[in-house]
Amino acid sequence: MKISYMTFMTPEWTLDEVVAGARRHGYDGVELRVLCGHKHGIEREASPPARREARQRFADAGIEIACLATSCTFAARDPQQRRENVESLKAYLQLAADVGAPGIRVFGGARPEGMSMEEAIAIVADDLHQACELACQANVGIWLETHDHFSRAADAAAAVTRAGCPCIAVNWDTMHPFRAGETIAESWSALQEGALVRHVHLHDGADMDTGLKLLPIGEGTIPFHAPLRLLRDAGYDGYLSAEYYDELGPADEALSRFITGLRRVLSEL
Secondary structure, three states, X not given: OEEEXXXXXXXXOOHHHHHHHHHHHOOOEEEEEOOOOOOOOOOOOOOHHHHHHHHHHHHHHXXXXXXXXXXXXXXXXXXXXXXXXXXXXXXXXXXHHHHOOOEEEEOOOOOOOOOOHHHHHHHHHXXXXXXXXXXXXXXXXXXXXXXXXXXXXXXXXXXHHHXXXXXXXXXXXXXXXXXXXXXXXXXXXXXXXXXXXXXXXXXXXXXXXXXXXXXXXXXXXXXXXXXHXXXXXXXXXXXXXXXXXXXXXXXXXXXXXXXXXXXXXXXXO
């Protein structure tokens, strides 16, 4: 298993600083958050030369782009909105292909008032499927995160399975299913014992009922040993990615604290 961090932890760093920071702290890759004004500059508007240059900079440094973390969401009824959602998805798939990212993170989104979970699953699955041909041709995965109204792995997995494309899989954020009341065993079963997992987000936290407070790995109430052991035993060789903002301190301190804590947990397996 490889380790990456999302650029929410380094929003003020340029692309060169992001790459250098990953090398300095021993990360295998970086998850680039887009559409948030991060100074790495990898966005839909990036020119072809800028995309090629970014790809080369990561390659030269021996650091991978682990994922493009998008804000794409799909639980919508309006036909025009759904068309726009699919077009946005396709644009980010092309960006990922150009910079050399193996996949993009997407959200199911929050269900509009009156929309059942079954309807939301069907809509998300159908819209993701519309980008299947492009994703497969570009060799870029579409990874639906266990988040918002799709926090339960069972719901995310249902949408992915219904989409029916090998390029569409799950970004397992281990915290959100836990907060939604789903056990690790239930999540793992829904994820077909790891077969649907292509990317993993890790963060720890406490005070789940009164307002989430993110904490360093191992200092909160999120279980890590069980899911990481399951992933290891299933042969998962993708990324374990840090998803924090400024909860761990300034950028260098945060990167050091996360990777140190995660390595400690991995050593305990």
